Amino acid sequence: MELPTFEEIFKQIKWNFWVLGIKLNDRKVYFRFYLFSVLLAIMLLAEISYFVSKISSNNIIELSELAPCVFIGVLSILKIVFLVAKKEMIFELVDCLEKLYGKALENVRQKKLIEKEVLNINKLLRYYFILNGVLISVYNFSAPIFMIYHYVAKSELVFRLPYAVLVPFSTDMWQTWLIVYVYSISCGWICILDFTTSDALYCVATSQICNNFAILSDEVSRMNSKNVQSLEKIIQQHQYLLKLSKDLDDIFKLPNLFNYLVGSLEICALGFSLTLGNWSHFLGYVLFLLSVLLQILMMSVFGENIIRESRRVGEAAYLCDWHGMDRKAKKTILILMIRSHKEQQLTAFKFSVISYGSFSKIISTSWSYFTILRTVYKPSGTYT
Template sequence: MPLLARTFSEFIHIPIVFYKTIGEDLYEHRSSNRVRRLLLKLLLHIGFVNFNLLVMGEIIFFVKALRSSATILEATGVAPCIGFSFVANFKQIAMTVHRVTLRQHFDQMEEIFPKTVKQQNAYKLPQRERVMRRVMAVFTLLCLAYTSTFSIYPALKASVQYWLLDAPVFERGFGFAIWYPYKTTEKNWVYWLTYLGQVHGAYLAGVAFLSADLVLVASVTQLCMHFDFISRCLEEFGGASQSDVQKDLEYLKALIVKHAKCLKLSEHVNSIFSFSLLLNFLTASLTICFIGFQVTASSKEDIVKYIIFLTASLVQVFVVCYYGDELMTASMRVGDAAYNQNWFDCDKRYKRLLTILIMRSQKPASIRAPFMPPISFRAYMKVISMSYQFFALLRTSMERKGTKFT
């Protein structure tokens, strides 16, 4: 049992800190330090200009590589990086466009967050937060391991070969296949500036991609916690008695108001993340397909990098689908708990309120993307199925062209 109550800021601390490292301050409106705000904005804007120039270079490289059968494997290697970059870009755009809604969402989430140790234990906050942080830790490790492996490995490998294994020259390589309008390896300072630009762009993409999902996970975790608390209150209450009807009605009204707030907050989540989730799921199958293809076609040296990338992509889609399924299950449980009360001999007014609660819970809260059904484990299975179909088609096409695989 914790000695001190957790605050909402501590609950959502991880994505807030990650966002600040790239210059995005979600609590900017609460900061009184104008210089700090301007410096963070400058860092964010410069970072995204650099990142989008790198994405343009990847697209040009991809188009050039597609023109030759000799470089088709390089094209399929850069394709998942382009998909990852587009999703990271649109997640950041969604955060920027819905900044006002996001601030209102955080304020309302903080308002209903349990404040005391007793309340937090009643809500089972420690158990919920423990699971949430484990999920965040695994996802963060995989996502940053992917970007770090691709960006840092070439310089690390060249350093070991040159300084420890007495290689004749320092091999000036890059982690990402990007077209540049200038010669990147002739001069030492040009190479290192270009290399550091790639490292920062990869880190920014990883954080923008990762942190949006971490905000989603934290929001859904708290909503599930509230829905479960409402369900337990209904089950433990057992139904209104005839002795103190007014008190029981007030108790049920409070639960209905809380339930309505949770449904409204779930709609906030959808308005903020729906478009980026749509793009995420549209590109997920192709991205996983190309990564899987690289795992089967790359050299042994590159396989490890692509396996980490593949694992991160699979885990990311799974985490979103898992929490989407959890949200639907938790919100539907409220209606079941209300119906399972001993309501037969209750006052008519109590029955009427209970009916309203049951009717509201018939349409469960969910994570949705435009033109798609609610995100759940079914969506995950569809992504995996489509990824395998694309992979089989791509591999068969390459084999027919005579491409040899390692």
């Protein structure tokens, strides 16, 4: 199967950024970005106001139903704002990765080495975009569907909105309801675009760096006394990949921290809503939970991948035919092994390393929050 070009891999991400008012090859941020950010901020303010107005021990179920939408809105706007702040660094990183990918496609061995990973990341992102597209469609269009159903069943028109918001006027009239409804679903799509684009960029950039570590490991493993002259080039390439890994962590360390902090709360609230909430929203809860779990899992898997692939460079150096090399080459190989022993990591602003362990910790923390919520909700003297 023919591998896609770098432009094809980044096509959807670049298109999403353009819709949001950002161009990766242009340092200018367009008016759309500021407009969408203000619209989303106002929507979040309306949701948070409604949430605060309902804070009470008697409204735990309702609050758990409202919380995920508030959390994902806050998360999406924070992630996109900090990515824009790192826009120039992103542009430089993407440009470097494009050149490396182009070189890999020109080499038959390297192309075959990364083929599976490139095709897998394309499939993963396609399903991720589809899942979140279905999720936002369910949330956006469920309100009018329930309105129609209620009208047919009881001959009574009850105006419903897709997201609970507190606005300074009544929405029990067609004109005001339609304005708030259109505004709400527009903000829903902006929110989805914000965080899916950020996640897709994270996954593709991390995958590309991992692929280049794999290519480097393959070159190192084939080192011997006959091609020892290429050792200097390999060292330079290794240092270059270490720099790109550091840049990647610098770009995403704050978004990763937000994911880490908010993810546990989202899973807890969605789990509580699934077990005790309104069953008419069951499909939305399930899709939302799947989206959050997939988002955190993707973050963890690619974080683990970069740890594994960067460590393999040292393992490949140990397994190469270094016995027949001269003393200088042996010292260089040893230095490469020592440096590779300190694997590259993506972090949540240095508070935690993004890996399988962080995924387990998020799930564990979510379960702890969930059991506390269940205990608070149940009458005293009963336990889960």
